[in-house]
Amino acid sequence: MKKRAPMDLGNGVFLIDGFDMGFEGRTGAYVLLGDRITLVETGPSPSVPKVLAGLDDLNVPSEKVEFIILTHIHLDHAGGVGLLLKECPNAKVIVHEKGKRHLADPSRLIEGAKAVYGQDFEELFDPILAVPEDKLYTKADGDTLTISKKRQLTFYDTPGHAKHHLGIHDSWSNGIFTGDTAGIRYHQTTDYGLTFYLPTTSPNQFDPDAMLQCIRRFRDMKPSCLYFGHFGKTEYPDQTFDQIMIWIPIFVKEAEEALKRDEGPRGIQQRLYKHVASYLDEKGVPRDHEIYDLLNLDFEVCSMGLSDYMKKKSRA
Incomplete structure (x- = not known):
């Protein structure tokens, strides 16, 4: 094991x-x-x-x-x-x-x-x-749980990635357990001096406006650190928030373009790959780096969520 x-x-x-x-x-x-x-x-x-x-x-x-x-x-x-x-x-x-x-x-x-x-x-x-x-x-939003003299957890309703999502503030560390609302922390490229953050838009409840609103709410809490579902801790929350807020509109725009050209989820996946690969090229990360194994998996799922979101939006 x-x-x-x-x-x-x-x-x-x-x-x-x-x-x-x-x-x-x-x-x-x-x-x-x-x-x-x-x-x-x-x-x-x-x-x-x-x-x-x-x-x-x-x-x-x-x-x-x-x-x-x-x-x-x-x-x-x-x-x-x-x-x-x-x-x-x-x-x-x-x-x-x-x-x-x-x-x-x-x-x-x-x-x-x-x-x-x-x-x-x-x-x-x-x-x-x-x-x-x-x-x-x-x-529910605003509820608390005291688990030690030093630590009270406060729960927040944080949709965007999913409607059944809680963000959790920890009083001891002044940190937030973000789940997937504030994206994925890609730490695998630290060998090139880079840790970067991308949104996760898996099906079937992705809502970019709600996600952006939650990220603004997190920022207003002025946390000292963030704990990610994927993966680990950052002590630079603003760096995370800045990157995710840049990437969310890019992901949505690429989905719009792909579906406009009838490229389907596969087209969205290829567009996300191309855009992020270009970013990593600029940072000196080679195309044969292990990070691409993860990105390929993530973009496949993200593209499904983006496609689902666009279909719902077109029916609204």
């Missing part, structure tokens, strides 16, 4: 790498140490053994986990929650109110993921287990 030690991010926050899709540094679960042990995200079910191994490395018995918080219910973030609960029997699961019923009955989540990932579904996500109703709790 691929494994790495939990990363100490300071302020009692540790990050366990779930090796999602086999990639190191792709998706992880955050562990918040303190009086009430809390996880933020689980990753997909194949990542659960890594999460449990990480807890063991931190000397945290799984039965001591009190809360499992999900920023949203997409399977790369939350697909493993049902399986993880079998090893964390005392944990309560906190989710956006619009996501609760889909965890209790994940049939639609499974159906949607199969439509996106096809024959790769089982390898990437199986099994997806239902969460018992008595384990599910919801948080």
Whole structure:
């Protein structure tokens, strides 16, 4: 089993790498140490053994986990929650109110993921287990949760990537767990002195206006750091916000052009690739860099979400 030690991010926050899709540094679960042990995200079910191994490395018995918080219910973030609960029997699961019923009955989540990932579904996500109703709790905009003397979490309704999305402010670090609302942190190019950020526009609830509004809201909070679903921590929030706010209109424009020319999702994907590759060329990142493996995967999914958004917009 691929494994790495939990990363100490300071302020009692540790990050366990779930090796999602086999990639190191792709998706992880955050562990918040303190009086009430809390996880933020689980990753997909194949990542659960890594999460449990990480807890063991931190000397945290799984039965001591009190809360499992999900920023949203997409399977790369939350697909493993049902399986993880079998090893964390005392944990309560906190989710956006619009996501609760889909965890209790994940049939639609499974159906949607199969439509996106096809024959790769089982390898990437199986099994997806239902969460018992008595384990599910919801948080709405402005709700709080105190988990230690130093740490209060405040929850925010943050649509744009998904309507069932929560952003979470951590009082101890003055950080925000952004899930996917503030995009993906591509740290794989640090060997070329570059970390960059792109929006994630996966189907089927992408809304660029809502995403931009949430990013402005995050900025107004003046956070000291951001914790990403994909992946890790930045202490330069404004850099993130600036880049994402530039890229969102570019992604939408490329989708408009592709669909105007009847190029379909494949055309959108190729346009995103060309635009971002040109950006990376300027930064000196070669075209055979490993980052392109991730970008190809991400742009395939992003193009589906952008296509879906454009179709909904044309019908409005």
